[in-house]
Structure formats: structure tokens, C-alpha cells
Amino acid sequence: MMALGDKDAPLAAGGPGRHVPVLLTEVLKWLDPQPGEIIVDGTFGAGGYSRAILERGATVLGVDRDPDAIAGGQDLVKESGGRLVLVPGRFADLDVHARDNGFDGVDGVVLDLGVSSMQLDEADRGFSFMRDGPLDMRMEQAGPSAADVVNELPVRDMIRIIGLLGEEKRATTVAHAIDAARKEKPFSRTLELAGLIEKVLGRSPRKAQIHPATRTFQALRIYVNGELHQAAEALGAAERILRPGGRLVLVSFHSLEDRIVKRFFQDRTRTRGGGSRHMPEEEVPPATFELLTRKAVEAAMDETDANPRARSAKLRAGRRTQAAARDLDIHAAGVPHLAEFHGLGG
Template sequence: MPPKSANSPPIYDRHVPVMLPEVLSALAPQLGGIFIDGTFGAGGYTQAILESPQAQVIAIDRDPTAIAAGQVLVESSAGRLRLVQGTFSTLQDVARDLGLEKVRGVVLDIGVSSMQLDEADRGFSFQKDGPLDMRMSKDGPSAKDYVNALAAEDLANIIFVLGDEPRSRAIARAIVKARTEAPLLTTFDLVRAVERATGKQRATDRTHPATKTFQALRIHVNAELEELAEALGAAEEILEEGGRLVVVTFHSLEDRIVKRFFQLRSGKAPQASRHMPLLEAQNAPGFTQVERGAVAASEAEARTNPRARSAKLRFGIRTSAPPVKLDGAALGVARLGRH
């Protein structure tokens, strides 16, 4: 963790940014330039980037609570930070709306923030009773809307594909059964519905039986995988030659998308698929990769920060090749109905 300057607000007191030394090493903000932090959250990465005096940051977050909390950092940044509410899939548009054609680096920390999990009224956690919401942006359909309206088959597909939950069909049936008795309005309502199919957590269980269902619904509510696929393409568009794209993921669904993107755009895709034939010769690689695989958190960090245990970092350096638009199917994003 970099030292705080005398004017720095206590952002780090609220949130420990995962793999910060590795992120800074990959992003190289000490070289100066304009960087996009597409997942501002509590501002950990942004503040660390701003410790390099030649660096400027455009930070994006879809959560209005994070935008409001980040204003203290904006005020202390001497004009080097611009904070924008929006989705990271639109980071290219955000930059160009600010008059920028290219930026030096993009960093993305994928997934729900610890602040959101800690707030019961956001509805992300099965451990806290609150409204069944899960919306990062606080608008659009909520988890409550989906669990009370979707057919059992649609719920099962979401829970299986996005949660990797082998009991998805039984859980979906239990949710539909429970909502016929009373609408599911709170997180604990959903937990109890899931427990109808799984039973309650036993002393030998490493994770709560509702963990994967909550994960799946959160990803679906916020279209997280579709957002990630769009953000990777937007980053390729806005990065200058030599610019760096750094992505930290926390579970295999996200990591597979990022891995596939870098394989395809660094000319290392292992084989063609029906969705994406092998890149043609004229589609020159858009990135080079220094690290052949994912970088994991250090053992020391994994011991002290549980969130870091599953974290993986992948990064690439932008070449001079024209960008290539890849759709979600090419990156392995499943097409699940959004009713």
C-alpha cells in the first residue's frame, strides 16, 4: 500500500484494494498519463494511482453511493481526478465525452465491493436481512423482481450457469413454491426458499447453501458478464499504443472471459469455435502479454485478506493494431433471457 499524502482522505480505512502492488506494477502509473479506473468502489486503486504525481484518473462507478463517497477524494486531488457515474462498459464513451481520444491505462476490479456486501439494505448478502435488491446502480429490475416473476426453468438456468450450482433445478422449484405462499421480499426470504431445497447449513459445510444462488442472481441483475465483455472491447478502443489493460477477477466465470479476450487479441487463441473463427491475418494482435498466465495474490495477502484468495490478475499492453470488436458469444458469455 502506498503512503498517504497529508491531504489524502481515509479511503483505505474502508476498503483494502486487492493485489494493489501487482496492479500498480502492471499499470505503471509512475510513467504518467491518464488512467481509467472503471470500478472505482471505495477508491483504493484510484488513490494509489494518484500517488504518482504525473498521473490523472477518470474513475467510473455505477453505484451512486460510491460516487457520493468519492467526492472527498475528488476535492483533494487538485483537479487530477474526474469521477463519473456510469457503467464500465461505456468507458470509451465516458473518456470521449471528456474530450479524450486515448488514455494510458485501464484497470478493472470485477465483482461486488465489500461496501455493498456490508450494507444490508443493498440486498447483496445472504448473511444480512434486507430488501432483496442487488442492483449496483439502484435502477432497473431488482433481484426481487426476477425471483418473483421468472419461470422455474429460467431461474434454474441462471442459477446453474452463473452460480455453477448443481442443485439449481431443485432450488428454482423451491423458490417458485415459496412465492406462491408469499412474495419473496427480503434476502432472508430467499435464503429460506433456497434452504427448502438444500437444507440449512451444516457444521461441515464450507459455504452457505445460498451462496451460489445469490452470486448468480447478482450477476444476472447487473448483467455483469455482458458488461465485462463490453468493457474489454471498449478498453481496446480507447488505449493508446503501449497503454495497459489490467483486470482483476474473483471467480472462474469472469476469469474465463478475460483469458479468452487476451487469447484472441494477442493471437494466442488455441482453436476456432462456431462463434469465433480463428483470427484472420489482417486482424493483427491488439495486445502483447508479459505474463503468460494469471497472476495470483501473494501468500501473505491471501492470509490477511480473504477476498484476495480467489483473485486473479491478467494484463496486456496495447499494440498499434486496429481494434477488433468481439461479441459476448466469442468470449463465452451465455445468452440468458432478461425478462
């Protein structure tokens, strides 16, 4: 096993202490990278998973849609001695990226479906309701921004976005408040929007630590980046590129993501169809995965104490069978129907 840099340094590209990879021990357990294997890290971020995989002797194809992540990972590329290839792009296309780089099959895929802590920590990226910055939230730094959404989408569409993607029970109240405010002055800053939401919803004494804007900001981020659609497509891409015996490991951070992962594995590991004495059992295609984790794996208390981001993390993993990959219905997997919106699209 080749050591990359100081063995006592944090396993993260981009500088010590900048990013702590969530559930790293558990990811390595279920991904089980071996010397000579090819592993896709579909959410390279600060490189925490990739560095640990490289130290196990595997070759890594790192994919990230954020140009800053690709630029920040170049030092790790140099350290890797040719065993890390970094590709700018979306993890929904990870099978295409793999083949374009000469990998017709891979031995493992790992995806961290949450927003990067680097993005949250940098006010200029506009992801955080705790730091003032432009209301942006674009991972690829291109296309419509969160400001475009809150300033241009019809109210009925904002209600659905905030309600479905943010799971905000008072989505109608928030959307109408945004609509009234934007008629006076368009939103351009994160704290402008966060302050309005806090004023409208107030703070619950029972949930004093949870900012009232949390769910709305989550909804906007997911919508702007098409995160749920991308996550579902990435599962299909992983199924297509994994060799028999290859491992798929996913870490999610909220119920919408975890629901998609759970439904995918339920469908892909099913070996029997429903039936009764009145109805014949339905024919089920061969299972494309076998479960490695019977239920979601969560972070231990020592990790959640050290890294609050780990508190909501859930890991699920499966091993690829020899069955042929199948078509994927992303809406059956749990992605909400948003394509009929009249504004910026879903």
C-alpha cells in the same frame, strides 16, 4: 509524486478500514502508472486503486455505476487537485466516458470485476445472504431488482440463471423451491431467500464454511446487473481507447469472469491461425495486445490471510499494440446466451 492525505492511512476513499483494494501491489506493477499519464479506473468503488494511482502522479478518470460510490469519492476529487474526474456510468462505456471528458486516448485501464465490499457490507443494498435487507442487488439502484427476478421469472429461466451464472449443480431443486414458496408469499428480504435455500440444500459437512445460498445469490447479482455482458463490453471499450503501449489490468473473482478475460486475451494476442497439411492456415488479424502475464496472478498468502476476499482473485494484464481495434463477439468471449428469456430479459 504527490501524497494524498496521511501516508499511513489506508489507500481507500470513504473512511479508514472500509475497503481494502485487492492485489493492489500487483495492479500497480502491471498498470505501471507514470506522472502525467491518463488512467481509467473503470470500477472506482471506494477509490483504493484510484488513490494509489494518483499518488504515482497520474491523472485518473474514475467510473462507477453506483451513485453511492460517486458520492463517496468527492473528498478524493477535492484532494486530487484536479487529477481525478469521477463519472457516473458503466465501465462497458468507458471509452465514451473518456472521450466525453476530453481524453481521446489513455495510457491504462484497470477493472476490478467483483462486487464492492461496500455493497456487500451494507444490508440495505441486498447483496448479502448473511445480513437481512431488501432483496435488491442493483448496483445502479435502478431497474428490476433481485426480488423481481425470483418473484416473476418463469422456473425454466431461473434454472438457467442459477445453473449458468451461479454454477449451482442443484439449480433445478432451488428454482422449484423458490417457485413453490413465492406462490404462498412473494420474496422481499435477503434472509427469506437464503433461509429457503439452506433448508432445501442443507449444509455439507465438507463445505461447512460455504453457505448453501452462495451460488444462487451470485447468479442473481450477475443477472440483475448484467455483469458478464458488461465485463465483455468493457474489454472492447478498453481496446478502443488505449493508446499503443497502454496497459489493461483486470482483476476477476470467479471462473465466469476470468474465462471471459482469458478468452479475450487469447484472441487478441493470437498471431497464428490453426492449420494442417489438409487445410491452409487461417488468416489472423493483427494482434491488438501482447500479454504481460502468461498466467493468472494470484494473491500472496499474507494478503489472503489479511483479506479473505483476495483468495479467489485473479489478475491478468496486457499491453496495447498499434493494431486497430476489432469488433467484439461477447458470446464467443464466454458470455452465456440469456437474451431469449421470457421474463425480465438478460
